[in-house]
Amino acid sequence: MTLVQHTHIELKEADPVEPDQIVTKALADFQQAVEDRLKAVEAKSADNAALVGRLDKIEAKVSRPFVANAPSIVTPDENVERKAFVNYLRSGRVEEKTLAYAPPSTGGILAPDQTAKTIIERIAEFSPVRGFASTISMSGPLLQLPRLVNEVQVGEVGETDDRPESEPSFEQIDLKPFEMAVIVPVTRVLLEDSQIDLEAYIAAHVARRFGQKEAGWFVKGNGTTQAEGVMNSDEIGTVEAGTDAVTATDIIDTFYAIASGYSSTGSWLMNRSTMAAVRKLTDAQGSYLWQASIAAGTPPTLMGRPVYEAVDMDGPDAGKSPIIFGDFASGYLIGDRVGISTLRDEYTGASNGIVKFHVRRRVGGRVVLGEALTKLTLKA
Known part of the structure; x- marks a missing residue:
């Protein structure tokens, strides 16, 4: 029988660790992980907030009402000048x-x-x-x-007739x-x-x-x-009223006194007193000639054309000219x-x-x- 000798190995345990230390460390590690996670979330939120803010500004600019003739961009030179x-x-x-x-x-x-x-x-x-x-x-x-002054005159001619000459002046x-x-x-x-x-x-x-x-x-x-004022010009036409007060007939005569090309784009001009008198006028069927504005910011109409107030116009008194009508864009230049x-x-x-x-x-x-x-x- 052979005897085998075993070497005795002594196992030495590590230093003992207190349970409360283990818990404290675990809590500290957990807290640090939570804080790191919160910082990451906050960083993303800040980026999102900045993006939302930029989008809000763009939307506000797009939603602004358009203003006719307003400059879309103010150049640096304009800013400096102003x-x-x-x-x-x-x-x-x-x-x-x-x-x-x-x-x-x-x-x-x-x-x-x-x-x-x-x-x-x-x-x-x-x-x-x-x-x-x-x-x-x-x-x-x-x-x-x-x-x-004088337009070109056009004549009727036959196939072989001489063509007339006409020259404007x-x-x-x-x-x-x-x-x-x-x-x-x-x-x-x-x-x-x-x-x-x-x-x-x-x-x-x-x-x-x-x-x-x-x-x-x-x-x-x-x-x-x-x-030169429109009422002081000798070039415009005049409708003579039959009485010393404005009547429905006068309004109709004034409207048709100018060519349809001008009346279709014409405007009425009168002061507030005349407006009050004209607003009461009716036709043969009892319908008012004056039509009130159908929307805010639009003028009332008379014979289908807009009416504007001018404080400098004469009132509806005898011998006065209280109303003017026509195409001002064609007739008057500023x-x-x-x-x-x-x-x-x-x-x-x-x-x-x-x-x-x-x-x-x-x-x-x-x-x-x-x-x-x-x-x-x-x-x-």
Whole structure:
């Protein structure tokens, strides 16, 4: 028998670990894992929030209503020019590289193109004739326009007959601009308040005053120191009323006094008193000639054509001409002499804390096609 000797191996246990340490470590590892997971989720949420914000901005821009004639993009040059203009209004300091001077004799500053356009658009809200007449920009003190006098005459001919000759003839008419101006007083406190949109304030004030002046010129201007008014032109036709008051017959006669090509696109112009009188008129069947507006922002109609109020028109009194009708776009031309000049006056109102802005512009107007318009004159 063989004896096998076994070597005795002693196993030594590791250092004992307390149970509470095991639990504490496990909890710490779990907490760290949770925190790491939360950070990852928050990072994704932040990215999503930024994306949502960008989408909201895009949607807001797309949803904005379209404004006719409004610039879709404001270029950096326009921004610089507008900022320089507002800085001039507030401080009187001029950036020669940015702002354009008016003629040397005036010493003024020309308003930026966008500001000038805004003012002219707002003027149309106060001057109804500008709203539907034709307009043109003038670059000089006089605009000469050719006007057709005699049209080409067409004759009937046989197969071998001689063809008649016919040549149109023209005359030349002149359109001159006349100056209008307004003083806009602003307190120094208002100028110093950076929260005030000074450019908008000036534009609104100027548009209101220029619009009121224009409305008078385009209706009753004398044509010598003012634009020629439609009611003072000898070229437009006249319908003589049978009585000293407006009747339904007068309205019908006035409507049909001009060619259908003009009446189909024509507009009525009268003051508020005349509107009240005309609104009561009825035809033989008792139906009112006047039709109220069918939607907000649209004018009422008379004989199917729009009616506009002009405060400078005569009232429905004996011997007066209270109504004019026709195609103003064909019959009346407004000439805008480009440039709205602003001069800052810090001295004449200094004792009262007032800074005055002298704003001027030049505009002309005249009847260019009398056959497109006609007026109603009441019996004296």
